[in-house]
Structures are given as structure tokens and as C-alpha cells.
Amino acid sequence: MVSTFNISKLKKLLQSYYILTGIRITVFDENFQEIVAYPAKIPLFCTLIRQCPSGLEHCKICDQAACQQVNQLHRTYTYRCHAGLTESITPIVLGEIVIGYLLFGHIAPEPQTDKGWVIVRECCKDYDVDMDMLESAYSDRKYFANDYIEAASELMNAVASYLCISHLAAMKHDSLPYQIDRYIQAHISEDMSSQRLCEQFEISRTKLYQISTENFGMGITEYIRKNRIDRASQLLETTSLPISQIADAVGISDYNYFTKVFKSLTGITPREYKRLHSQQ
Numbered sequence: 001m002v003s004t005f006n007i008s009k010l011k012k013l014l015q016s017y018y019i020l021t022g023i024r025i026t027v028f029d030e031n032f033q034e035i036v037a038y039p040a041k042i043p044l045f046c047t048l049i050r051q052c053p054s055g056l057e058h059c060k061i062c063d064q065a066a067c068q069q070v071n072q073l074h075r076t077y078t079y080r081c082h083a084g085l086t087e088s089i090t091p092i093v094l095g096e097i098v099i100g101y102l103l104f105g106h107i108a109p110e111p112q113t114d115k116g117w118v119i120v121r122e123c124c125k126d127y128d129v130d131m132d133m134l135e136s137a138y139s140d141r142k143y144f145a146n147d148y149i150e151a152a153s154e155l156m157n158a159v160a161s162y163l164c165i166s167h168l169a170a171m172k173h174d175s176l177p178y179q180i181d182r183y184i185q186a187h188i189s190e191d192m193s194s195q196r197l198c199e200q201f202e203i204s205r206t207k208l209y210q211i212s213t214e215n216f217g218m219g220i221t222e223y224i225r226k227n228r229i230d231r232a233s234q235l236l237e238t239t240s241l242p243i244s245q246i247a248d249a250v251g252i253s254d255y256n257y258f259t260k261v262f263k264s265l266t267g268i269t270p271r272e273y274k275r276l277h278s279q280q
Contacts, residue, residue, distance in 0.1 A: 005035050005100070006168045013168065014038035017159060021104075021152045022142065025159075027092075027169075028101045030215060032067050035100070043106045045137040048129050049083050055127040058082040071098055071217035076153045084109055084116075084123035085141065088153045092160045092169050096223070097177050097215045100169055102160050104152065108143040116143065176201060177215040180208075184224060188231055189251050192224050228252060229265045236274045243270045 010027055015038045017025050026037035042050075049055040062082040066089045070077045076090040087105030091098045110116035120138055121131065144152070163169035180197060197220065198208055212220040228250040235246045247258035247270075262270045 004170050005029075005163075007036055009166075009168050010036050010163075011038060013159065013162075017155065021155065023104045023144070023152055024106055025102060025104045025156065027163075028103065030099055030101075032063055032101065043137070043140065045085075045134065045141060046083075046106060048134050048137055049124065049127065052127045052129050055083070055124070055129065058127075066103075067101065070101065071214070074098075074217055076157050078149060078153055080109060081105065082123060084120035086144075086149065088149065088156065090153065090157045090160050091217075092163055094164050094170070095181060096217075096227070097181055098217060099215075100163075102156050104156060106141060107149070108138070108141040111143045111145075113139055116141070176203070177211055180211065181216075184227055188227055189249050192251060194220050225261060226265065229262055232258075232262060232270065233266065233273065236270060237277045243274065246270070 005027065014025050014027070014036065017023075018038050024037065024039055024043070027035040029035055046059075050059055059082065066077060066079060066087070069079075070089050070091050074091060074093060076088060078086065078088040081087050085105060086107040086109055087103060089101055089103040092100040092102060108116045109119050117135055117138055121135070124131075124134065180201060183197070183200060184192065194205055194208055197203075198205055201208075203211075208220055212218065212223055216223045218226070232246050232250045235241060235249060236243075239246075241249070243258075244255050247253065247255055250258075252258040252261065259269055259271075262273070266273060268276070
């Protein structure tokens with residue numbers, strides 16, 4: 001576990017979110033292990049599903065898929081879970097590192113209980129669950145319109161940002177992801193490769209790639225490239241340095257290659273970017 005959480009303050013914050021939205025919300029660490037939730041008890045519907053081995057397994061698969069998706073997007077992702085209910089997940093991002101997740105769910109897919117139950121029953125038909133009990137439990141699930149879910153998701157995203165700003169969620173400074181990220185930032189102007197990082201931290205390429213995909217949401221080469229262009233963008237906005245010097249300053253000495261990479265990540269050339277921001 002690379003992250004740390006202030007549990008007592010988290011509980012109060014999640015309680016406030018629930019009071020405002022009426023939606024249960026949960027905090028997970030970067031490995032998707034539950035840290036705290038409000039209300040603490042999961043709904044009976046989900047309890048019944050998880051009592052079935054295949055239902056529990058599909059819950060885990062669904063959660064992992066959502067994490068992978070949000071790691072790639074680095075933003076809130078709303079979806080329908082394997083049991084037919086609506087869920088939304090957002091990453092807790094410190095710098096570029098995903099250190100945890102916020103998730104809300106257990107929301108009925110339709111405003112009419114009978115129509116929603118048709119969807120849920122079809123999704124759960126292969127689970128060894130008492131369907132009468134499941135239907136009764138489903139009747140307690142609330143429905144929220146799309147605009148309400150979008151608003152609740154935006155608020156959840158704001159909560160995720162607040163967790164880092166207020167230090168309710170933080171990165172352990174002795175963790176490998178944190179050290180690798182700090183090393184890349186400190187040496188961004190130098191020749192940087194996966195081999196150099198492996199040698200620096202005495203880890204295999206496989207381990208490095210795993211750390212990068214799980215914590216940065218992308219491969220290590222892509223992450224280094226993104227950081228170079230992010231730094232270049234800052235320099236283009238805040239300095240009058242020639243573009244060739246900015247390219248050197250972020251570790252890309254080939255001007256044509258720098259222009260190509262910059263455009264592929266931002267959609268415009270460095271010259272266009274500089275001109276655009278000089279007009280603001």
C-alpha cells in the first residue's frame with residue numbers, strides 16, 4: 001500500500017457527502033482494498049449477490065475493470081455494474097499518481113421498479129441467488145436521473161481533489177511509485193530510459209511496468225514522454241526561451257521529434273501553443 005488516509009476525518013467527509021446526495025460512497029486504496037465507506041453497511045442487494053461465489057467473483061472482476069478504465073482516463077467514469085446497477089468511480093490523484101479511488105453505486109437503472117428489475121434480473125439470472133429475496137432487496141434501491149448522477153460524480157471528483165489538498169489522503173514517501181515519480185521529475189532534462197530506472201531502483205522491467213501502469217495509468221515510456229511535454233508546456237507558457245532550448249530542457253534534443261511528440265499529445269505544435277498562450 002503506497003497511500004495513507006486520515007480515517008476519522010474521512011468518515012465525517014463521506015457522511016457529509018451522503019447527507020447531501022443520499023448515495024453511499026466508499027474510499028479504496030490503490031489496490032482497490034476498501035478503506036472506509038458511509039454508510040458502513042453495504043445494501044442487502046449487494047450482500048445477496050456476494051454470498052454467491054460467482055456473484056462475488058464478478059463483483060471483483062467488475063471493480064478491477066472499472067479501476068483499469070479510470071486509470072487510463074484519469075477522470076470520473078460512470079458505468080453499469082455486472083448486476084445491472086449504476087456506479088461511478090473517480091481516481092484520487094496526487095501529481096500524476098493514482099493513490100486510491102472514490103466510488104458510489106447501488107443505484108437503480110430505471111425510475112420504475114418493475115422495469116429496473118427486468119434489467120437486473122437478466123444480469124443476475126445465472127447467479128445462485130434467491131430471486132424473490134433479490135427482487136425484494138432491489139425494491140429498496142433508489143433511482144437518480146442522469147443529471148443528478150453527473151452532479152454527484154462532479155462532487156465526488158471535487159472530494160477526491162480535496163482529500164489530497166487537505167492531506168486526508170497522501171503518498172508514502174518511501175513507496176517506490178513516489179520515488180520513481182520524484183526521480184523522473186528531478187531528471188527530466190536528462191536521458192531517461194526504463195533501463196536507467198531499473199538500475200536506479202534495482203527492479204526488473206516487469207516490475208517497473210507494473211508500477212507504472214497501476215500507479216501512473218500508462219507504460220513508463222509514455223509516462224516519461226508525458227512529463228516531458230507537460231514541463232515543456234509550462235515553459236512555453238511562462239518563459240521566453242526559444243523552443244529549441246525548451247526541447248533541450250525537457251530532454252528531447254531533436255527539435256523535429258520534439259515538435260512531433262508535442263503535437264501528438266497536445267494537438268498543436270509548440271510554436272502554435274506558444275502563440276496561443278501569448279495572446280491570453
